[in-house]
Amino acid sequence: MVIGPQLEATGRLVGYARVSTKAQKLDLQLDALRRAGCEQIFHDHGVSGAKTKRPGLDRALAYLRTGDVLVIYKLDRLGRSVEHLAALLREFHARGIHLCALSEGIDTQTIGGKLVFHVFSAVAEFQRDLIRENTLAGLEAARERGKRLGRPKRLSAQKVREARRAVHRDGVSYAAAARRFGVSPATVWRAVAG
Missing domain, CATH: 3.40.50.1390 (Resolvase, N-terminal catalytic domain)
Known part of the structure; x- marks a missing residue:
């Protein structure tokens, strides 16, 4: 050329x-x-x-x-x-x-x-908008199919009950409860507070 x-x-x-x-x-x-x-x-x-x-x-x-x-x-x-x-x-x-x-x-x-x-x-900009629109449509379709979106919970419902009992009734610290369940203290705090 x-x-x-x-x-x-x-x-x-x-x-x-x-x-x-x-x-x-x-x-x-x-x-x-x-x-x-x-x-x-x-x-x-x-x-x-x-x-x-x-x-x-x-x-x-x-x-x-x-x-x-x-x-x-x-x-x-x-x-x-x-x-x-x-x-x-x-x-x-x-x-x-x-x-x-x-x-x-x-x-x-x-x-x-x-x-x-x-x-x-x-x-x-058109490409960004298409990606955003397709992502939102996919999320909505997943919700309609009953899918739970987001990160999976680190503690099952049973473990959340056990953590609440340990912290509130038995006086176990968040850090000790976290070690027991193999998660971070913040995870235990969110589970117990929620």
């Missing part, structure tokens, strides 16, 4: 490249970033996009300042999901940093690039 002429920016052009496995090469991305005029290039070699810790990306983000443009070869080199890309774009927007994806022709310094930013944000 032929990448257009050098990019223009009010700040620095900072490149970022990533490949997922050690066997892959960064050459294609690095060449494209150099042709675009990047003065500094950060990279992650053999780091999956699904990883939350990417040392090269972390260094690039720390290096960027207002007016700079982060240049990447393709969008999938930057974000592991639409949600992650949208979060990065929001961070860039808040910090006054632009993003340029060479292969897709996205440049947030342009009107079209700004539109892409808003589309990504809207898609990520």
Whole structure:
């Protein structure tokens, strides 16, 4: 793919490249970033996009300042999901940093690039809302089927009665009762108080 002429920016052009496995090469991305005029290039070699810790990306983000443009070869080199890309774009927007994806022709310094930013944000919000809606529907369906939601109780009803008797009648401390039933003192306290 032929990448257009050098990019223009009010700040620095900072490149970022990533490949997922050690066997892959960064050459294609690095060449494209150099042709675009990047003065500094950060990279992650053999780091999956699904990883939350990417040392090269972390260094690039720390290096960027207002007016700079982060240049990447393709969008999938930057974000592991639409949600992650949208979060990065929001961070860039808040910090006054632009993003340029060479292969897709996205440049947030342009009107079209700004539109892409808003589309990504809207898609990520839509995705979050769908997940929330599906989760709530699943919980409601489970309740209707009589499922008890939440963590299982650590003490059976019989053990709760025994703990109450031990604490209230026999004067056993919460800590001693907890040791007897193999739970924390807080669990005994909640059971006895409830």
